[in-house]
Amino acid sequence: MKPETKLGKQLQTFNRFAGLFHLIQAIALFFILNSDTKIPVITRFFTDTPEGIRPVSETLFEFPIALIAPIFLLLSAIAHLLISAPFYIQRYEQNIAKGINPPRWWEYSISSSLMLVVLLMLGGLIEISAIVLIFTLNFIMNLMGLVMEKYNQLTEKVSWLPFNIGVVAGIVPWIMGGLYFWVSTNNIADAIPVYAQFGFLLTFIFFNTFAINMFLQYKKVGKWKDYPYGEKAYIVLSLVSKSVLGWVIVLGTMGV
Template sequence: MEDEKFQQLKKLNLFAAAFHLIQGVLILLLSTGFTITVTRGYLRYDEATRSLVNVTENLFQVNLAYLIALFPFLTFFAHFMVSTLLFERYKKNLSKGINPYRWAEYSVTASIMIVIIAMLVGISDIGALIMMFFLNVAMIFFGYDMEHLNQYTEKVNWTPFIFGSITGLIPWVVIFMTMLRSHPPSFVIWIFVSIAVLFNLFPINMVLQYKKVGKWADYLYGEKVYIILSLVSKTLLVWQVFAGTLRP
C-alpha cells in the first residue's frame, strides 16, 4: 500500500512538472514585452532650499514575461528531480515526515510570486522588493524548520509555525496597504485576493497534517495536497497576469 502511494506521488510530480514546463514555454511564446521599472529612493540635500528632498531614481526595467516564466520553469525542475534522480531520497524523507526539496523550491518560487504581486500594485523600490523576497524566504525556512524539528518529538512544537506565519504576513500587509492607495486595475485586485487565499491554504494544510485530521493523518496525503495547491496557485498567477498585462 505504501509503495502504491509513493508511485501515485511520482506520477503526480511528473504531471505537475510537465504542466509547469508547458506553461513556462507558452508564456514566453505568447507574451508581449511588458516591462516594469525598478526604482531606488533616497534623501538628498538640496542646496537651493537648504533641506532634504526625496529623490526617486530609475534603476532598470524588468520584463514581466521572463519573471512570470521563471517560477514555472523552476517548479518544473523541482518536480522533475524528485520524481526521477532524487526519488529514493524523496521517499525516505517523506517516510520521516519531511520534504526539504519542497521547501527549497518554495523559498525561491513563492518569493518570486510575492515580488511580482508587489510590483503589480505599484511597489517598485528595490529595497522594498528585496526585503519582501527574503521575508518570504524566511517564512518558508520556518516551514522547513517545523518539519525538521517535529521529526523527533512526540508533542508538536508549533513555534516555527507561529514565527513563520508572522513573518509571511508582513509582505501581504504592505502589499494591501499599497493597493489601497494605488487603486490598481481590477485584475490586480483579483490576483491579490486569489493568491492570498491560496497561500493561506498551505499553512492550513500543515495544521491538518500535524493535527492528523481525517486523511491528513497520513503525511503522504498532505504532500499530495501541497503539490495540488502549488500547481493551482502558480497557474492562477501566471494566467491572470498574462490576461491583464502580457497578452498581445
C-alpha cells in the same frame, strides 16, 4: 532506482505530471507574453537642493513584469521532475515516510517569493529596499516550513514555534501590499490594473491554503493523519496557484 512501494509510484507519477504541466505552461507563456509592459525598480535617497535636503527617486532598471510568470513555473517544473527522477525517488519516498520533504520548501522559498514580489510590484511596491524585504521575509516564511518538519522529527509533541515564526514573517509583506493596494485604489483612479487586484486576492487565498494544509497535517485531521495525503495536497495547491497567477499576469499584461 525504482520506488519501493505503491505509494512511491503514485507520488512519482503525481510529481511527474505536475512537473510536465508546469513546464508546458512555462514554455507557452514565454512565447506569448508581452515584453513591452515593464515596471521600474527605483531607489530613493536625499539630495541637497536650493530648498534644502529633499528625497529624490532614481530608476535603477526596468524589466518586463510578465517574464516572472514562466520563470516561477519553470522552477516548479524542475523541482517536481528532479524529485521524481530515478536517482532521487527512493530518498523522496523515505523522506515522505518520515514526514518531511526538504526540496519542496527550497523551491517554494524561491518561486513563491518571486510570485509575491511581482504581484506587489504591480501594486506599487517598486523600491529596491521593499522588494528585497518582501522576497526575504517570504523566503524565511517558507524555510520555516522546512524547520517545522525537521524540528518535529526530534519531538514527541508537536512544536508550533517554527509555524508561528513563519506566520509572522509571512504576514508582513501582505500587510505592506494590502496598504499599497488600498491607498492606490482609493486615491488614484485605475492606479492598479483589475487583473493585478484579482491576482492579489487569489494569491492571498492560495498562500493561506498552504498554511492550512500544514496545520491539518500536524493536527492529524481526517485524511491529513496520513502525511502523503498532505503531500499530494501541496502538489495540487502549488500547481493551481502558480498556474492561475501565471496566466493572470501574462494575459493581463496583454490586455486580454
